[in-house]
Amino acid sequence: MDRLIKCSANYSALSPLTFLKRAANVYPDHISIIYEETRFTWKETYERCRCLASSLKFLNVVKNDVVSVLAPNVPALLEMHFAVPMAGAVLNTINTLLDANNVATILRHSEAKLFFVDYQYVPLARSALKCLMGDSKSGHMANVTMPLVIVIADGVDAMATGIPLGQLEYEQLIKDGDPRLQLPVLQDELDSIALNYTSGTTSAPKGVVYSHRGTYLSTLSLILQWGMGFEPVFLWTLPMFHCNGWTFTWGVAARGGTNVCIRSPTSSNIYRAIAKHCVTHMCCAPIIFNKIIEARSTERCPIASPVQVLTGGAPPPAALLEKMEGLGFHVTHAYGLTEATGPALVCEWQSQWDNLCQTDQAKLKARQGISVLSLADADVKDPVTMKSVARDGVTMGEIVLRGSSIMKGYYRDPAATSLAFQGGWFHTGDVGVVHPDGYVEIKDRSKDIIISGGENISSVEVEAVLYTHPLVLEAAVVAMPHQLWGETPCAFITLNKQPSAPGIKTDVSQEDIISYSRKNMSHFMLPKKVVFLEDLPKTSTGKIKKFQLRALAKELANSDKTLNSNPKAQNSNSHGTRRFEPQEHQVVAMSCL
């Protein structure tokens, strides 16, 4: 059995690059990319990518070189997902919302050889390069190498970008390329294809490395899990720099679909693109939901047929999901992390749920769900014993994952890699439960659990209740230090600015929120403090920056010693653990943090 041949006839390295070649063969004249007035076919996209890859070779890009890019969701960024690895290099997409220092940190750490910059981000790139140059000149980092810069002019006059003439330009590289040049053949499917720096809310960014094998398997399994059929029309609302667009940068090619690129995901851009191009699919963080729900009537277009939406990031509250469904968006909820090549658990719909009421359906949908097919296993384990928790929907543990779609590791950080892979599992740092039906539900990011009087309070659970209040637009709950109980929940809220109907009141007091909460959650979970804000602080990918809120809650606790020293009411739950009732509620109005 084991003496059989392994050759090119019966073994080929798994790589998402094969999807492009196949698309060019199978769907040569289908539209691959729509962007403003530009249209490409798959035959053209394949040709353009081969040209770009050949130009990279002419620029002496070799295997494992890092090619960085700072760009919005324009065709160039999509093409680079194929062309850069076709040249044997590793694509490093940089979050466009980072500041110059962060960009410089990434360029330095990745030792980027080339740096593609969209004209819109030339000022940011220039500042970042100055930081790098400073390092170099000051001798702070003796061996800093400056990357070669290539501007993505996107039809805009290069002079207007302020980049000195003589620099390289993206379209020129494609024009100068040779589509017939023999490109390197992938020998090992574990070779690196992408390097994505996490936008960690608490720690320094880490460089997550993906392999060809991992991204190939992730791509197939996400298509399967989402049920994305043939010829999807995919709207790029999710930044491609976010886990390579959850692999759909490659996945749309695998399905012979069309990529609809927009420079900026504004409400009107989203609605217009959906209507004009008959969009069938989109991915986004829940932050985009607000843009869709809050859009002014002049920004809206009618949604002719349902748009499939895959969402991730923060768990979306059931109330928000319901609103989206009402507008014609069919939401599937996934849970993932950069380290898992995007979505790792998907809330796969079961036909037996079809007959439940919309509210119950939305609750089921808000769960993170089951592992995608490319994972060998997903589990929730007691972090001390590493034993699987009971499937009771109550017992919490850490969500751990294993399988070929998990990252190769953190780039140049063996200590962090070993820690993340301890015991042969990838540790997500997220806390969840397993329901009797096997579906996982996140209770919190480890650091977001509020431990009060020995009881774990899930901030997500408290938030989910607050979101059901008709006037609450966004809610974030964090731990506030407490002398007696250790921590107590503190809620930060933004309100709906537009009344849902004429005559409906739009103001609300802290008492309203508390009394509403008391009716809808266990009393030991009640927020001790409610803070109304104009906006919640968010990361570039729309995650709420809880560390900022935590700092604010700490400040508020310190400035209000009475809150910590005078607990008026205490009680015990049936297990004998002390629980508490809220004593005071303070309202703070702030315009921003």
Next chain:
Amino acid sequence: MDRLIKCSANYSALSPLTFLKRAANVYPDHISIIYEETRFTWKETYERCRCLASSLKFLNVVKNDVVSVLAPNVPALLEMHFAVPMAGAVLNTINTLLDANNVATILRHSEAKLFFVDYQYVPLARSALKCLMGDSKSGHMANVTMPLVIVIADGVDAMATGIPLGQLEYEQLIKDGDPRLQLPVLQDELDSIALNYTSGTTSAPKGVVYSHRGTYLSTLSLILQWGMGFEPVFLWTLPMFHCNGWTFTWGVAARGGTNVCIRSPTSSNIYRAIAKHCVTHMCCAPIIFNKIIEARSTERCPIASPVQVLTGGAPPPAALLEKMEGLGFHVTHAYGLTEATGPALVCEWQSQWDNLCQTDQAKLKARQGISVLSLADADVKDPVTMKSVARDGVTMGEIVLRGSSIMKGYYRDPAATSLAFQGGWFHTGDVGVVHPDGYVEIKDRSKDIIISGGENISSVEVEAVLYTHPLVLEAAVVAMPHQLWGETPCAFITLNKQPSAPGIKTDVSQEDIISYSRKNMSHFMLPKKVVFLEDLPKTSTGKIKKFQLRALAKELANSDKTLNSNPKAQNSNSHGTRRFEPQEHQVVAMSCL
């Protein structure tokens, strides 16, 4: 980039066995198998398979041991697809329509350690074992080892099977098994999982070996290519012994679906199962189409919602596809071979074809199509130069394939393996063209091409025209030797036995067929001889045994020298190549061959 960790957190061997474990986790209470009055859930199926695997270990089955099975589509055969490789062994499903000598050949060549036999095939198995025993006793093959026999009694009294008491029984092995036994962990995804002997029409059967990796990738890519969604209800009309049921033995688990098993795919069993269990999907060779189309009214049930049918084997004539659509079956056409783990090309539907008339759609659908996602490449090449043929729908070449879903090789036959993999491609031996849209269409099996006066005539093309005749049920065209032209086409036909409407005539003459053909095909392709038969000779998998027809055509040519010596009419085509008109048509009535 290359110094990153490879560990169980981020690498796991690809294997379709993971689908069962996942199904048991994710769909524990869904029905996995329906068979007569039996129902299993995925939790139960997983438990039963672990029990069976543990019993195999107790029976000293070790890695790479071959476990053979002779059974119809009963639950035991499905379970063995998981349990046997779970024990580290290799599953060898034997075609139940083979004779005792062939079965013995397979047992001998595979050196099967265990031999599972369904009660229905105990007489066949006993004869086969006698052949083996004879070898052993006669010293003909000194080192023949007799496999241990296990009967699949399927609830039938074991005594009735005629197998002596004391033999092992399938359900007893499950009952005696221990689901908690630690089973071997798959270390290398290239380990063998299955061994399938081809039912070659011309040569001795060859043992095709599949790997865990290959079958995993094939399974995912067939689900994707067919667009089989969640929770399918899959009717087993395709024998599981045929390329492991085109991988759907594993694929239904991957989708959390239900396997509907029937012992025999009769017309009434098929219609009844579809109606009773709301079947959504089935695979079959076109031979099953006839059962569906020809079913008596008492055997039919109404088809409530369309059944997705994946078909392969011989290319189905457009006319047949149209009839199936009319009955509520949505047919997708695939092309494959045992060596490619089942379907390798699928006729993926393109939305732009939706507006074509039904006949044009059926014609497009009869093409073999495009490569499945798990193949790295599929091409049609000139067999001499190995260059890709022009994409003109006319230039013929050999269909060649490469990728990880191609077999590991032929078991204990390195010469045949090397030949099949020559030049780093798997050579299918089939002749096809590539259409301008990239879709491949088979023109013939290499050996089925009729070369007449230097012109290649595709027997499939002639057959496709014959099939459009309203009274033709089946048609097979082969080469008949000819002194002047080398070869000429000879058609074998069976007729519809039931009139399509009252009063419609059901008899037809050779002249009718020829004059109908003359209106519908190039004259150089016209059959020179038309033979009416009661039945066409077929292999167990429904492929027409053309070698038998070829032998008959040769006989007819010899016995009719006038046909070969007296060509009445000749003409030239525009390329100056001589073509011919048919001169004589003989009708032979035969009840069987």
